Each structure stands twice: as C-alpha cells, then as structure tokens.
Amino acid sequence: MKTSLIQKAINVLEDAHFRVSDCSIVRSCFDILARRDDTILLIKILPNIEGLNHKSALELKNVAVVMSGIPLIIGDHTKNSILSPDVIYTRYDIHVVNIDAFAGILSGRIPSIYSIRGNYCMRIDSRLLSNIRKKLNMTQEELAYQLGVSKQSIYRYESSGRISLNIAEKLMEFLKEDIMVPSDIFTLEINCLENEISTFMTDLKRMVLREFKNIGLDTSLTNAPFDILAREREHHEKILTIVSDDREGLKRKVEIIKDISEITGCYKVCISNRARDLDVLVIRPKELSEIKEVSEFMELLVD
Known part of the structure; x- marks a missing residue:
C-alpha cells in the first residue's frame, strides 16, 4: 500500500506543477521532496499514521528547518478509522x-x-469575530450566554482564533x-532545531563533522538521502553531504x-574512501582534513 500511496502522491504533485524527487528507495525520514516556486515539501508516506513516533517526527522537522521546507505526513488510516478528506490532522506538530x-x-x-488529539476544531x-460582536453591541x-460557553472561552476565541467544531457552527449560525x-x-512554522536525537554515527561521520566545524561550516546530522546537511555561513549555501x-x-x-x-539549488558532495565512478564530487577523508578554509572547500564544489 505504501508504494501505491507514494506514486499517487507523486502524480498529484506533478499535476500541480511541483518538481519531485522520489527518495523512498533509501532509508530516510522523508519519502518525497517536492518544490514549486519557493515552497519545498518534505513528505513522509505512512499508510497507518500511528507509525509516526517522536524520534521520526523530530528527524523530519529538523531536516525541514535546515532545508527551509515544510514537513508533511500523507496517510490513509489510524488503527481505528480512515482519515477524512475534509480534515487536516496533526501528529507531533506535523x-x-x-x-x-x-x-x-x-x-x-x-x-x-483540523483535528488535534482527537478533537475536531476550526480556525x-x-x-472579525470581535468586530462583529462589537457591532452587535454585545459584551x-x-x-457567551448565547453560545452556552464561558466568557473566558469568548476571550480565547477572540485571541487565538481556535474553536471547537460544534461551537463554531453555533457561533456562525448565531452571527x-x-x-x-x-x-x-503551507504555513506551519518550525523555528528551531532539537538536538536530542540519538543517531548512530560512524567514525567517518564523526571525522567529517569535526572537519566541517573546523573550517567554519554549520552542520546537521540527518536521517535522509544525505547524511549531513552543511551550511556555509556567509552566503547561506547548503551542501548535501553523503558520508559512507x-x-x-x-x-x-x-x-x-x-x-x-537540482530541485533545491543545494551543492552536493560525497566524502568516502571507497567511492568510484560516481556522478558527484568525491573528496577523500584525507583530502578533507587538508582543507583549512571554507572558501577553499566551496571552490571545490563550484568547479
């Protein structure tokens, strides 16, 4: 079912003029990366959305932050019910x-x-609610009396804009x-990385992280088709790095x-002792250790 759902999602994206990369053939926190204009989507396909756990969600959100993208889960059901096409659900803030x-x-x-922890809500x-209430000369x-809720609830509705579905229906019928x-x-905001994700790290990855830090690159270890996403500070260039x-x-x-x-405009590089005949720049670990400046490293990527 997952394979067919991935293909359906790709078809939907391409029909909507997104450029799409199918990443599902490797282990990754996202199965599809897609871009249209400035919108980048990082999509995980989970037929049963109960399969999303805290660690997987953090991995997806972290990659989304550093890629300036939006994390999204496309699923079909929970253990108890089929997902409704009329509802946006939320799991771990995704x-x-x-x-x-x-x-x-x-x-x-x-x-x-939208649904949060099983509760159906509406924004x-x-x-506008506050303005209409005032035009009606209502406190x-x-x-609150008309809706059968507390005054504090009305204050909350006028502050946050979030309201339960049944009260929203009552409110709009009354007004x-x-x-x-x-x-x-497309407006989900995730502003910071969470670092407490335990990820298996080979000696080679440790070495690459250390050398990147030494030359002035910011780095994020990822569970993605790339092992490290590095960021150059001056021009904010991103480097997709395979380390294996x-x-x-x-x-x-x-x-x-x-x-x-090609889709995102990021640079790409492979750090490896054994890579042969790959259609990407390969830098040996020893060669990496000899690079002293970030500008020297970036020149290799551009050439």
Missing part, C-alpha cells in the same frame, strides 16, 4: 492529510476542519456570518541527491 485532502489542497480546496477570524459575556479561516498546510564507504548504498544515494540538488 500536519497529516490523506491523499484526497492533499490533492484538494494543491488545487485550492483547503479543509476548514476563525478572531479579529463577551452576552455572546449569520462566515468567519471561518481555512487551515493551511558502502559502495552499493552510495550509488542509490547519489542518484537521489542529484535530483534534490
């Missing part, structure tokens, strides 16, 4: 949708309902106004990072 909802979102049909225009307490704001999977001596695994990863590099 949006989750089924394939029909995803197709609808890309064509402008955005669900107005409303909090400022927060009076509106005779549509104050709903559609949810948007596994020849078979290298070939698969190189094919994918070529795609990702």
Whole structure:
C-alpha cells in the first residue's frame, strides 16, 4: 500500500506543477521532496499514521528547518478509522492529510476542519469575530450566554482564533456570518532545531563533522538521502553531504541527491574512501582534513 500511496502522491504533485524527487528507495525520514516556486515539501508516506513516533517526527522537522521546507505526513488510516478528506490532522506538530485532502489542497480546496488529539476544531477570524460582536453591541459575556460557553472561552476565541467544531457552527449560525479561516498546510512554522536525537554515527561521520566545524561550516546530522546537511555561513549555501564507504548504498544515494540538488539549488558532495565512478564530487577523508578554509572547500564544489 505504501508504494501505491507514494506514486499517487507523486502524480498529484506533478499535476500541480511541483518538481519531485522520489527518495523512498533509501532509508530516510522523508519519502518525497517536492518544490514549486519557493515552497519545498518534505513528505513522509505512512499508510497507518500511528507509525509516526517522536524520534521520526523530530528527524523530519529538523531536516525541514535546515532545508527551509515544510514537513508533511500523507496517510490513509489510524488503527481505528480512515482519515477524512475534509480534515487536516496533526501528529507531533506535523500536519497529516490523506491523499484526497492533499490533492484538494494543491488545487485550492483547503479543509476548514483540523483535528488535534482527537478533537475536531476550526480556525476563525478572531479579529472579525470581535468586530462583529462589537457591532452587535454585545459584551463577551452576552455572546457567551448565547453560545452556552464561558466568557473566558469568548476571550480565547477572540485571541487565538481556535474553536471547537460544534461551537463554531453555533457561533456562525448565531452571527449569520462566515468567519471561518481555512487551515493551511503551507504555513506551519518550525523555528528551531532539537538536538536530542540519538543517531548512530560512524567514525567517518564523526571525522567529517569535526572537519566541517573546523573550517567554519554549520552542520546537521540527518536521517535522509544525505547524511549531513552543511551550511556555509556567509552566503547561506547548503551542501548535501553523503558520508559512507558502502559502495552499493552510495550509488542509490547519489542518484537521489542529484535530483534534490537540482530541485533545491543545494551543492552536493560525497566524502568516502571507497567511492568510484560516481556522478558527484568525491573528496577523500584525507583530502578533507587538508582543507583549512571554507572558501577553499566551496571552490571545490563550484568547479
């Protein structure tokens, strides 16, 4: 089922004029990377969304941050129910949708309902609610009485714009106004990296991380087609870095990072003792240790 869901997602993305890289042939926290204009999506396909755990979610969010992208889960069901095409779900602060909802979102049909921990909610225009209430010469307490909620609830609705589905329906029926704001999977904000992800690290990866740090590159260890995402500070260039001596695994990863590099504009490099005949710049660990300046390293990538 996962394979067919991946292909459906790729078809939907391509129909919506995204450039797409299928990353599912290697172990990675995302299965698809897609870009349209300035929007980069990092998509994990999970038929049963219960399969997402805290560690996997952190890995996906961390890569999304450093790639300036948006993490997303496309699934089909939980252990108890099928995902609705009219709802945007949330797991570990990542949006989750089924394939029909995803197709609808890309064509402008955005669900107005979202689910957090099993509770169905809706976003409303909090400022519009406040303005309409004032035009009706109603206090927060009076509106609360009409809806059967507390004054504090009205204050919260006018502050956060988040409201339970049944109260939202009551509110809009009473006001005779549509104050709903559609949810948007493209506005998720994740502002910081979380470092407490235990990742197996080979001696070679440790060495590369150390050498990158010595020449002034910022680095993030990833569970992705690239092992390290390095960032050059002056011009904010990103470098997709494969670090491995596994020849078979290298070939698969190189094919994918070529795609990702072309789609995102990131540089690409492989650090390996054993790589042969790869369509990517290969730097031996000994050669890397001899590089003293980040400018020297970047010149190799550009040539």
